[in-house]
Amino acid sequence: MRGAVAAGALAALLAAGAPGLTGVGAHSPGASRPDEFIQGAFTPAFVPPEPGTYELPAIGRVASFVLRDTAGRAVDTGALMAGKIAVVSFIYTACPDRLGCPLASLTLRDLQTRLRETGLDRDTVLVSISFDPERDRPAQLAKYAQIYHADPALWRFLTAPSGRVLDAVLASYGQDRTPERDERGRPTGRIRHVLKVFLVDRDRYVRNVYSAGFLVPALVVNDIRTVLGRAGAR
Numbered sequence: 679m680r681g682a683v684a685a686g687a688l689a690a691l692l693a694a695g696a697p698g699l700t701g702v703g704a705h706s707p708g709a710s711r712p713d714e715f716i717q718g719a720f721t722p723a724f725v726p727p728e729p730g731t732y733e734l735p736a737i738g739r740v741a742s743f744v745l746r747d748t749a750g751r752a753v754d755t756g757a758l759m760a761g762k763i764a765v766v767s768f769i770y771t772a773c774p775d776r777l778g779c780p781l782a783s784l785t786l787r788d789l790q791t792r793l794r795e796t797g798l799d800r801d802t803v804l805v806s807i808s809f810d811p812e813r814d815r816p817a818q819l820a821k822y823a824q825i826y827h828a829d830p831a832l833w834r835f836l837t838a839p840s841g842r843v844l845d846a847v848l849a850s851y852g853q854d855r856t857p858e859r860d861e862r863g864r865p866t867g868r869i870r871h872v873l874k875v876f877l878v879d880r881d882r883y884v885r886n887v888y889s890a891g892f893l894v895p896a897l898v899v900n901d902i903r904t905v906l907g908r909a910g911a912r
Contacts, residue, residue, distance in 0.1 A: 726896050729903035736883035740876075741850045743843060745807065745836040748820035753836055755805070756882065762803045763902050764878040765789065768853045770810035770869055771822045777890055778873050782806075785875070787826045788895045790833055798902055804833035809848060809855045810869060811838045851876060851884070879905050 742756025758764075767786060773779035786804050793799040806823075808814035814822075819835040828835065838844035848855055851874075858868040875893055877886040886901050888894075 726894060726900045729900040729908070732904065734877070734885040734901060734904055736879070736885060737887065738852070739881070739883050740878060741846070742882070743838075743847050743850075745838055745843070745847075746816055748816050748823055748830075748835050750816040753834070755836070758805065758834065759803060759878060759880075759882060761880055763801055763880065763905055764803050764805055764876075764882075765898060765902075766805045766807065766851070766876040766878055768809050768848070768851070768855075768871070768874065769806050770808050771814050771818055772810065772867055774868065778871070781890065781893065782873060782875055783822075783826050785893050785895055785898075786833060787828070789898055790827075790829060792895050792899050793832065793902075796899065798899065798906075799832050801906060802832070802902060804828075806833070806835045807847065808835070808837045809844060809853070809871070811841065811844055813867075852887075877901055877905070 742754060744752050744754050747753045765786065767779075767782040769779035769782055771779075783806065786806065790799075790804060793802050793804075808819060814837050816837065819837055823830070823833070823835045826833075838847060847853075853874055854871050856870040858866045858870055860866055873890050873893070875888040875898075876884050877888070877898065879885050885905055888898065
């Protein structure tokens with residue numbers, strides 16, 4: 679992927695358990711606003727259309743899976759998403775790419791604020807699923823969630839109990855994942871993937887897939903209103 683930051687920076691932050699950090703992607707010990715570092719390097723020039731002025735046809739239906747949350751509890755994604763619009767991202771906590779997982783998580787952090795401000799938090803759930811279950815165990819995801827000030831009532835972090843379950847989840851959503859290996863075939867700890875964030879309706883149909891160029895909180899909010907049929911809501 680593009681724009682890699684210093685390898686292992688996020689892992690070091692997680693190991694230190696830095697609860698006061700407002701974002702991820704710091705490139706030096708003195709970087710106090712890593713979110714500015716990311717946004718300064720990448721700010722999508724995109725003005726979203728007004729909600730209700732366009733349609734979002736169903737792309738495909740995702741299945742329900744039993745995953746684990748940050749406390750190690752089993753969570754049925756079908757039950758978690760029932761009756762709500764879901765915004766689903768796939769991340770891994772050691773991702774060194776500032777335009778990859780950190781960008782997705784910063785966007786969901788900002789989206790969390792916008793949903794509260796607009797009252798859409800009652801109809802929406804944010805879900806981040808790790809595609810590195812071997813390293814992203816519940817305790818690790820809990821630290822990552824704390825870094826982004828995730829409200830567990832609105833934003834859930836999940837990991838698969840096995841590689842087999844993870845493969846089924848990724849296949850259902852159409853999310854790619856390729857672990858990198860060195861010249862000797864040993865895992866490097868990095869995972870190649872295309873940044874995708876999915877908008878899923880109340881019946882678990884995908885209604886939009888956001889890439890880096892269109893991962894704009896205002897657009898996601900307008901899409902949620904469009905799917906809910908609340909074009910005029912503010």
